[in-house]
Amino acid sequence: MQQSAPAPPLLSIEDLRVVFGPPGREQVAIDGVSLSLARGEVLGVVGESGCGKSLTALSVLKLIPDPPGRIAGGRILLDGKDLTRAGEREMNRIRGKEISMIFQEPMTALNPVFRVGEQIGETLRVHDRLGRTEARARALQLLERVGISNPLQRLDQYPHELSGGMRQRIMIAIALACRPKILIADEPTTALDVTIQAQILQLLRDLQREMGMAVMLITHDLGVVAQVVDRVAVMYAGRIVEEGSVADVFERPSHPYTRLLLQSIPSLEHQQDRLQTIPGMVPSLSRLPPGCRFHPRCPDARPACREQAPASFEIRPGHVAACIALNDYRHG
């Protein structure tokens, strides 16, 4: 764990609220999410489809399509500066320079009509004002660093000529070209085969250490989280239900959702006769249940769960969960 002395976090998301739809008929996609990311830390954000994990990441870079979506409340502080108030020009300076992002599908993030070398060079020319030759030389170095074979030849290839794993390496090269302080990786290995996924995760971990960069890793894969991150936040239906060090959350999961989610993974390590399931399904944004959003699926739900959203309880230093039942243990 990082020694969280008085040093303020590099990035801090405070009570973020993101809504979709026309005023008066908004649907709340992110409902009061607070997260912080320290310098050099790897934070995982996990949850199932529609829980708001990707939207949280997009909010940081102000990439939510507006309309229909918008940030309706909260602050996002980067080194103390509130990004929710930053203008487009300011954001363009920050994107790729201070905070970079990589996505699940590199083919859609790369421009199909430009050569790989030009795409890496563009970032460097825009942010670091490098000349064409310098940018190309630096692009070559980056390709080597991200483990691309025959880098000189690859500089002049187009994205469609490369495999999925190689495209993701190119995306990483582009993202890291200007040595950002923060890398947001949104399901970076979900589209890849497992042996290639392992290579990309290894690469990200090495680069993160080498550059001392902070990483926010968005994923649905609890195995990836367990192996890669320092701290993890579990999201459900637009809220964080549990957060803590990866060891605490995985070994002492305290929110019923986290516990059930971990148990429902078909594990390679042991053999269960039946998989644990979570009854029902994730609620849609238009029909969010009142109170604790998980209560309709929760085996331990009680009447009070329907009435109000549970507050966060600190179970142990740095380990919090939002469940009424935790209050009992504390007071009873």
Added chain:
Amino acid sequence: MAERAPAGPSAQEPAPLLRVRGLVKHFPIMRGVLLPRPAGAVRAVDGLDFDIAEGETLGLVGESGCGKTTTGRLVLRMVEPSAGSVQFAGEDLLGLAPEVMRLRRQQMQIIFQDPYGSLDPRMTVSDILDEPLRIHRIGDRRSRGVRVAELMNVVGLRKEYADRYPHEFSGGQRQRIGIARALALKPRFIVCDEPVSALDVSIQAQIVNLMRDLQREFGLTYLFIAHDLGVVKHVADRVAVMYLGRIVEIAGKQNLYQSPRHPYTQALLAAVPIPRPSAKQALAPLTGEIPSPSNPPAGCHFHTRCPHVHDRCRREAPTLRPVGQGHRAACHLLTPFDEAGADAA
């Protein structure tokens, strides 16, 4: 090795329900605009031998391009094999006329990965489930209606949903519709092609449990194709691992997961991230990319990535040989095992 005997069928079992020998599918690559001519071939499936016993689940795993999906379609003759034989219940399917094959398909069904893509968006659930019955002229309108209700009940869909359209359902519910459709004709054998890959983990568990319950209830035989080794460990009795069109290892589940013999199987298992932070893994057990199936490496297809590669591996393709009881692998480096002579050293 553990002392418990493999649960699946072994040594002296009756004839398998499905028997595949020398199965090959080469897709020609055409070149030329006016007079397209074949200029090479993608060797999607390159000589497979395997059996599946009645009531058994054979898991078929491998990474993209290994040929697992094509294998599932070849077995059902949705794609015509280039060579080899597929026997179902003792009958050679490849020699059957199309009309006869259509009849056999009542017994052989498929469940797809993407239930949304495989369900007609303009048909209601009851139309979707009724369609196979109508096509095969089974029963009258009333008895088909009863069957549709029964199918919905069996897969856990409420009967009020009968008149809804696929887009009104979640991914998990759509997969239940896909499963119900596959069951409509009371098949004996189902090819399950990545049936839970597109689902969230909590929903995936529901569908996996459902498929196992249905297997027990109806005595179904599954060819379960997946890239997720955890899911396969959970549903399969035996597992075959494919790499670039070939089976590199096939064994009972216990053997395959606890003592994998082929270097590729070992690497594949080692690459799966374990959801337990204290089990710190060396993340990347393999270097290099998966070669293209249109131009696979000579000799052993895996030799370009194998940590134990020898000269012989580059020249000569290894055959699938016994390496343990009910356990076969295709690797030059493994000592053959004499299956007749039971206990090995």
